[in-house]
Amino acid sequence: MSENHPNRGSPCSAVVGLQWGDEGKGKIVDLIAPEHDAVARYNGGANAGHSVVVKGQRFSLHLIPSGILYPSKLAVIGNGVVLDPDKLQEEIDGLRSRGIDASGLIVSSRAHVVMPYHKAEDAAREDSLKNERLAREGDQTSAVSEIGTTRRGIGPAYAEKVQRAGAVRVGDLLDPASLPEKISIAIATKRAALADQPGAAEVLDEAKVTQWALRAGEAIRPLVQDTAYLLNNLVRAGKKILFESANGTLLDVDHGTYPFVTGSSCSVGGIGPGTGVPVQRVGRVIGVMKAYSTRVGSGPMPTELVGPGPDGQIGDRIRTRGREFGTTTGRPRRVGWLDLVAVRYAAMINGATGLALTMLDVLAGFDSVRVCTKYESDGKQSDRFLPDSATLSAVRPVYTEFQGFSEDVSAAKSRRELPVQARAYIEFIEQAVGIPVEIVSVGPDRAQTMTT
Ligand code: IMP
Numbered sequence: 001m002s003e004n005h006p007n008r009g010s011p012c013s014a015v016v017g018l019q020w021g022d023e024g025k026g027k028i029v030d031l032i033a034p035e036h037d038a039v040a041r042y043n044g045g046a047n048a049g050h051s052v053v054v055k056g057q058r059f060s061l062h063l064i065p066s067g068i069l070y071p072s073k074l075a076v077i078g079n080g081v082v083l084d085p086d087k088l089q090e091e092i093d094g095l096r097s098r099g100i101d102a103s104g105l106i107v108s109s110r111a112h113v114v115m116p117y118h119k120a121e122d123a124a125r126e127d128s129l130k131n132e133r134l135a136r137e138g139d140q141t142s143a144v145s146e147i148g149t150t151r152r153g154i155g156p157a158y159a160e161k162v163q164r165a166g167a168v169r170v171g172d173l174l175d176p177a178s179l180p181e182k183i184s185i186a187i188a189t190k191r192a193a194l195a196d197q198p199g200a201a202e203v204l205d206e207a208k209v210t211q212w213a214l215r216a217g218e219a220i221r222p223l224v225q226d227t228a229y230l231l232n233n234l235v236r237a238g239k240k241i242l243f244e245s246a247n248g249t250l251l252d253v254d255h256g257t258y259p260f261v262t263g264s265s266c267s268v269g270g271i272g273p274g275t276g277v278p279v280q281r282v283g284r285v286i287g288v289m290k291a292y293s294t295r296v297g298s299g300p301m302p303t304e305l306v307g308p309g310p311d312g313q314i315g316d317r318i319r320t321r322g323r324e325f326g327t328t329t330g331r332p333r334r335v336g337w338l339d340l341v342a343v344r345y346a347a348m349i350n351g352a353t354g355l356a357l358t359m360l361d362v363l364a365g366f367d368s369v370r371v372c373t374k375y376e377s378d379g380k381q382s383d384r385f386l387p388d389s390a391t392l393s394a395v396r397p398v399y400t401e402f403q404g405f406s407e408d409v410s411a412a413k414s415r416r417e418l419p420v421q422a423r424a425y426i427e428f429i430e431q432a433v434g435i436p437v438e439i440v441s442v443g444p445d446r447a448q449t450m451t452t
Helices: 025-035 085-097 116-135 154-163 179-194 206-223 227-236 268-275 310-321 340-350 389-393 420-433
Strands: 012-017 038-041 050-054 057-061 074-077 105-108 241-244 282-290 293-295 334-336 354-358 368-377 380-382 396-403 437-441 449-451
Touching (some): 012 268, 025 437, 074 227, 116 154, 116 179, 227 241, 268 282, 268 340, 354 420
C-alpha cells in the first residue's frame, strides 16, 4: 500500500448509541465536532431526536447532523438516511430563525425520500397490529404487538427502498421526466391497503403527491450532491469526518431486539452502506450510554422499573429528573437500571474504542443504585445478550448494588470532583465493558461535560 493510500491511518470518528436511542449522542457529537471537518448522518430519518444545549438555548435536531451548530463545518445527510423534505425544511427554517448559518448542509442525491404515503402506511400498520394485539388479549402464547414506531414513515420508506420499483430518491425529485412514473407505481401498489385509511384520498392522489414532490425537489436542489464522492474526497485530502448515528444499537434492524427495532443499521456497520465511506476509515468509535436505561415503544427491557410499587416510583423519579420524554414524539420513555449485559454487547457490535457516559447527574439522590451484570433464565446465569425479543423477554436481571451519592454533580469539571461513589460507578462500567469512559456528561449544557 503506498504512503498516500487513503486506507493508511483512520482519521474519522463515529458516535453511536449503545442502548435504545436517546443516549445523548447529539451532545457528544456537538462536543467533538470541533476536531472534525465534517459531520455526516448515515442512517434513520426524522424519527431521531438529538438535543443540544448551547449557552442555555436548546436545539432539537431530527434530520440535520448536530455539527450544523458550528458554522465552519459541513453537515452531510448521507444516502443511508430516509429524508422527509417537509421536516428538513422545517428544521432549516427553525435554525435560520435563530441565527444559525445552515449553509454547510449537504444532502445525498441517493438518500431515499419519505413520501406522504409512507407515513400513512406506518400509521395503518401500527393500528392494525394494535387491533390484533387487543383481539388476542388473554392468549398467553401471542407475541403480537405494535412496534410503537414514531409514525414518521421510517419502516415503509426503507421497505420501499428494498422493493425498488416505486422508490423515490432525492435525485429523482429533481427529475420531472421520470418522477411521476415512480410515484404512480408506488401508489398503485398501495392503493388497496390504504384505501380505507383516514387521509387516504390525499396521499393516494398521484397529481397532488407529484406536485408536492417537485416542489420539495426545487427547495432542496441547491443542497444536493453525490456525497459518496464528496466524503471520500475529503478523506483523501486528509480531512476528518465525524459519523453521527441515529437511534441506538439495540434498535438496529439486524443486531437489535428484533422485531422491536427501527428500519436501519444504527451501528458502525451502517457507515459503509449509508455513506459510501469504507468503515475502516473510522479509527475512533465513541459508544454513548446513559447512566441508566431508557426505551420508547414496545419490546423487551429486562431492567425496566415499572409498576405500582417502589420500582415504579424509582422509575418515575428518574423519568422526571432526566426529563425522559421523547424529543420526537413527546412520549414518556420507559426507564430502567443500567443494563451492562446490553451495553457490553452493543460495544462489541460497534468495536467501540471509548465510552461517553451521560446523565450521571440524574442518579444523584438515590440511597443505592443498581447495575445489571447478568441475566438469569431457567435457573442459569449468563452474561450474553439475547437480541431475540422472545428470549430476552424471559430473562430476569441479576444486579450489583452500589451506594448512591447525594451531592449535586452538575457543576463537576473533572472526574476527581465527583463523589467517590460516582467514581466507583464509572470504574465499574469501564471494567465491565473493557474500554475507558472518555467523556462524562452531568447536564444538558455543552459546558457540563468532562473529558478524561
Ligand atoms: P421507527 O424508527 O419510527 O420505525 O420506530 C421503531 C422503534 O424505534 C420504536 O420503538 C421507536 O420508539 C424507536 N425509535 C426510533 N427512533 C428512536 C430514537 O431516536 N430514540 C429512541 N427510540 C427510537
